Amino acid sequence: MPADLNDFFKKRKDEEEGSNMPEFMKDFGKKATYIYVIIVLVILLIIAKPYEIINSGEVGIKVTAGKYDPIPLEPGIHFYIPGIQKIIKVDTKVRIINYKAEKEAPSFGALREGIIEKPAIEVLDARGLPVSIDITVQYKLNPQGAPQTIATWGLTWEEKIINAVVREVVRNVVGRYKAEELPIKRNEIAKLIESQIREKISSLPNKPVTLVAVQLREISLPPKIKEQIERVQIAKQEAERVKYEVERARQEAEKRAALARGEAEAKKIKAQGEADRIMIEAKAQAQANIVIGKSITPELLQLKQIEVQGKFNEALKANKDAKIFLTPGGAVPNIWVDTKDKQKATSVGR
Known part of the structure; x- marks a missing residue:
């Protein structure tokens, strides 16, 4: 039998067998390619994860080929092209830096729920004596200017903006005073530190950070200065006690003098009354005598x-x-x- 005739019968047989297949099998065969494509895409999405979810209190910064998009991404889901783009999430909630003594903060630099702990700020007073300052700074990143801030200062913007400014201001302000003056002028110093930190941060281009509050918590003085201040305080307390005793004695003396004056005045009034009585009686008797004398005829x-x-x-x-x-x-x-x-x-x- 010729070869072309064999091919004809074989093709006809395959057509007859195919006509006997269920309809859904025929449809599945046609759509299988699309299903495979979708499955592959899903697997690629899972593996590559070309999306980022921005939470409340955050903004996203899209970077395309190293260029920062100036418009921040709001909370929600955002897609990007892996390998070409990426999304950086930054916190815009209120954050805190605590500067305090080592014995109270063993893990300096550790970030815990938006709280950074750092060593207390060591400062030299006007005479070169070492002083330790504990301070708390609350601040937050400006959401609208976040892309420009990160592009300018980098992800370590807190160290370059907040930490640097706070340390500079604290050293400049505290360095004007003598150590023994610091506890006495604490409120004045706290106001100066806060006002100067606000001024410096507000003067930065594009106002990258909003300062919420600055709290001066503690001023640790050298032991000798502490002893000197304690001696002065004891002397002042003793002077106040003596002053109180003197004032009390003066008041007692004034009280006794007032009582004596009162008694003398009472006696004077009594004597005057007695004298007035005698005088009235004498006048009455004299008047009576006159009347009697006039009556003798x-x-x-x-x-x-x-x-x-x-x-x-x-x-x-x-x-x-x-x-x-x-x-x-x-x-x-x-x-x-x-x-x-x-x-x-x-x-x-x-």
């Missing part, structure tokens, strides 16, 4: 003489041997009648 005297003469006559009638004594005094004399029997002596008065 010749007729009244004559009447009194008659009364006395009557009593004299009565006495003679009772005892003819009686001795009569006239005691002058006033308008009417006293008359004493003395009998031989002294027990019967009588007195005739006016």
